[in-house]
Amino acid sequence: MFSFLRKKVPDSAPQQGAAPAPPGGAAPPSTSAVLGTTPRLGWIERLRSGLRRTGSSITQVFSGARVDDALYDELEAALLMADAGPGATRFLLDDLKQRVRQGGVRDAAAVRVLLEDALAELLAPLERPLEIGRVDCTVMMVVGVNGAGKTTSIGKLACRLAEARQKVLLAAADTFRAAAREQLAAWAERVGGTRGTVEVVSQQGGDPAAVTYDAVVAGRARGCDVVIADTAGRLPTQLHLMEELKKVQRVITKADPQAPHEVLLVVDGNTGQNALAQVRAFDAALGLTGLIVTKLDGTAKGGVLAAVALWARERAAAQPSLRPLAVYFLGVGETLEDLQTFSAREFAQALLG
Ligand SMILES: Nc1nc2c(ncn2[C@@H]2O[C@H](COP(=O)(O)OP(=O)(O)O)[C@@H](O)[C@H]2O)c(=O)[nH]1
Numbered sequence: 001m002f003s004f005l006r007k008k009v010p011d012s013a014p015q016q017g018a019a020p021a022p023p024g025g026a027a028p029p030s031t032s033a034v035l036g037t038t039p040r041l042g043w044i045e046r047l048r049s050g051l052r053r054t055g056s057s058i059t060q061v062f063s064g065a066r067v068d069d070a071l072y073d074e075l076e077a078a079l080l081m082a083d084a085g086p087g088a089t090r091f092l093l094d095d096l097k098q099r100v101r102q103g104g105v106r107d108a109a110a111v112r113v114l115l116e117d118a119l120a121e122l123l124a125p126l127e128r129p130l131e132i133g134r135v136d137c138t139v140m141m142v143v144g145v146n147g148a149g150k151t152t153s154i155g156k157l158a159c160r161l162a163e164a165r166q167k168v169l170l171a172a173a174d175t176f177r178a179a180a181r182e183q184l185a186a187w188a189e190r191v192g193g194t195r196g197t198v199e200v201v202s203q204q205g206g207d208p209a210a211v212t213y214d215a216v217v218a219g220r221a222r223g224c225d226v227v228i229a230d231t232a233g234r235l236p237t238q239l240h241l242m243e244e245l246k247k248v249q250r251v252i253t254k255a256d257p258q259a260p261h262e263v264l265l266v267v268d269g270n271t272g273q274n275a276l277a278q279v280r281a282f283d284a285a286l287g288l289t290g291l292i293v294t295k296l297d298g299t300a301k302g303g304v305l306a307a308v309a310l311w312a313r314e315r316a317a318a319q320p321s322l323r324p325l326a327v328y329f330l331g332v333g334e335t336l337e338d339l340q341t342f343s344a345r346e347f348a349q350a351l352l353g
C-alpha cells in the first residue's frame with residue numbers, strides 16, 4: 001500500500017511490516033518495506049463487478065472467431081463506450097494491430113489477450129506506491145470537485161497510515177461546510193483505539209490557507225509522519241476558488257519549503273471523460289503528483305484511466321523534469337477496507353472482463 005523509506009525507529013512497539021533499522025542509521029531507500037496485507041481477492045471481485053458492463057461489452061467483440069476490420073471497428077466502438085476517449089482508443093488499436101501482426105495471431109480470443117497486454121503496458125507507468133518517510137514529515141494536499149470522495153479517501157488513508165504506526169495529522173481545510181470538519185473528525189475517531197491516533201486541526205469558519213499553515217507547522221512541531229490537508233471541492237472553472245487552492249499550496253511551502261510533497265487529485269470514476277479534463281486543469285494549476293480514483297464499485301466504466309495514462313505519458317515526454325503522475329489508490333466502496341493500491345495488470349483484467 002505504501003512504500004516506507006528511511007523508517008524511523010519506533011519508540012516502543014515494533015513497526016508492523018517494516019524491516020528493523022540497520023545499525024548506524026537509516027536504511028537505504030532500496031530496503032523500503034511495502035505494506036498491503038489486506039486480502040486483495042475480495043476487492044478485485046468488487047472492481048470486476050463494478051466494471052462488468054464494460055468488460056462484457058468489450059468481451060462480446062471477441063465472441064466471433066475472425067480477426068478482421070469488423071472486429072477492430074467493434075472494438076473501437078466498445079473502447080469509446082468504455083470512456084477511453086478517442087486518443088487512447090486509437091493508441092490502443094494501433095498497438096494491438098502491431099502485436100497481432102508480430103505474433104501472427106489469427107484467433108479472436110488470442111487478440112483479447114494481446115489487448116490486455118497493450119492496456120496493462122499503457123497503464124503500467126501509473127503504478128507506483130505512495131512513499132512515506134523520505135522526509136520527516138510528508139505533507140499532502142488533497143483536491144478535487146465536490147463529492148469526488150476526498151474526505152472519505154483521506155479517512156481511509158489515515159486509517160491505513162495509523163495501522164502502519166504513522167503519526168497522522170489532518171487539516172480540515174474545507175472550511176465551507178461545517179459538516180466537512182465533522183466528517184473528518186468522525187474518521188479520525190474511527191481510527192482510535194487499537195489503530196493508533198489521528199489528530200485533526202480545524203478552525204471554525206477559518207480561512208483554508210490559515211488552517212493548512214497551522215496544521216503543517218503543528219505537524220512538524222509534533223513530529224508527525226504525515227500531514228494531509230482536506231480541501232473544499234471546486235470546479236476548475238471556478239477561477240477564484242482555484243486561486244484559493246494555489247494560496248493553500250503557497251502557504252504550505254512557506255511552512256516547509258519542500259512541501260507539499262504530494263498533490264493528490266481525487267476523481268470520481270463515474271465522471272468519464274470529464275475526469276481527464278479535471279486532471280488536466282488541476283495539474284495546470286497545482287502540478288499533480290498522483291490520483292485517487294473512487295467509486296469504481298458502482299457504474300464506472302473505467303476506460304478513462306487509459307486516457308489518463310496516455311495523457312501522463314505525453315506529459316512525461318514534454319516535461320521530463322516533472323515527477324511522473326501516479327495512480328496511488330482506487331476506491332471501491334465506502335468502508336475503511338475499500339481503498340486499494342492500483343495494479344495496472346489487475347485493472348486491465350478487470351476492465352476486459
Ligand atoms: N461507492 C463508493 N462511494 C464512495 C467512494 N468514495 C466516496 N464515496 C461516497 O461519496 C460521497 C462523497 O464523498 P466525500 O468524501 O464526502 O466527497 P468530497 O466532497 O470529495 O469530500 C460519500 O457518500 C462517500 O461515502 C467509493 O470508492 N465508492
Ligand SMILES: [Mg+2]
Binds near residue numbers: 230
Ligand atoms: Mg469533503
